[in-house]
Amino acid sequence: MTRASILRLHDALLREYGNLGWWPADDPFEIAVGAVLTQNTSWRNVERAIARLKKEGNLCPSRILELDASELESLVRPSGYFRQKARYLKELARYVERELNGDISLMSSKPMDKVRTDLLALRGIGPETADSIMLYALHMPSFVVDAYTLRLLRRMGIRHERSYGAVKTAFEEALEGDVSTLANAHAMIVIHCKTVCRAEPVCGICPLANTCSEAKEKKEGVANQRS
DNA sequence: ACCCAGGCGTTCT
DNA sequence: AGAACGCATGGG
Secondary structure (H helix, E strand, O other): OOHHHHHHHHHHHHHHHOOOOOOOOOOHHHHHHHHHHOOOOOHHHHHHHHHHHHHOOOOOHHHHHHOOHHHHHHHHHHHOOHHHHHHHHHHHHHHHHHHOOOOHHHHHHOOHHHHHHHHHOOOOOOHHHHHHHHHHHOOOOOOOOOHHHHHHHHHOOOOOOOOHHHHHHHHHHHOOOOHHHHHHHHHHHHHHHHHOOOOOOOHHHOOOOOOOHHHHHHHHHHHHHHO
16 A cells, blocks of 8 residues: 555545544543444444433543443443443543543543553453544544545555554555544545445445546446447 | 444454 | 454444
8 A cells, every 4th residue: 555545545535525624522532432332333323322421411431430330331222232332431431530530631641652552451442443532532643444444445446454553554654644634534534435435336426436446447337338 | 134334352263 | 363253223
């Protein structure tokens, strides 16, 4: 995966989507909770769970710690895997409450590698969730590699490394480790995949058709059928 | 009645 | 290191 191929993809996305300024939440802890709840889950279901947590004012570390396990489970139920996720949220809340005086944003004053290691030590927080929290809640230059990113790379015909870390590093180096650029890049990938580039891509109308090899093939296929 | 969705942990080769 | 599996809800 070359630097040039990433920049070409980034330019194509930027022309189409511009600056999105994105993660649908206001406070950093809510962003972290959303990052956990959205694991292999549609955002629509996450919104329901978030709304239920907010309703009685339970979307903060202290209240999550006070809730019974079964109460928390029923609140996050709509987001699926609710027993695991309730446990994960308890663990996250306990860490934030004990180590950060209830304020997750205090992490942003620590070095990135330390923050990442600490997050990964929590049960239920793997590479993608840790990077989402770092990028969107803590405003650190940590690129998020998710299913959308890999799908788009494959569709664009960009050969990439197998490991999560290699793909992550390639984006961070190509985009020169700028927080808002990395955040916007990931946001654009998600928006693009959620709208035009779905499971069976409707590449005939794909705005990246000039850059995306899969879209190009599909377009030519349609053209050949007509002739 | 399927398949999928912004993964993670465990337990195998 | 990498593959297979369980976890669970709601929408298409």
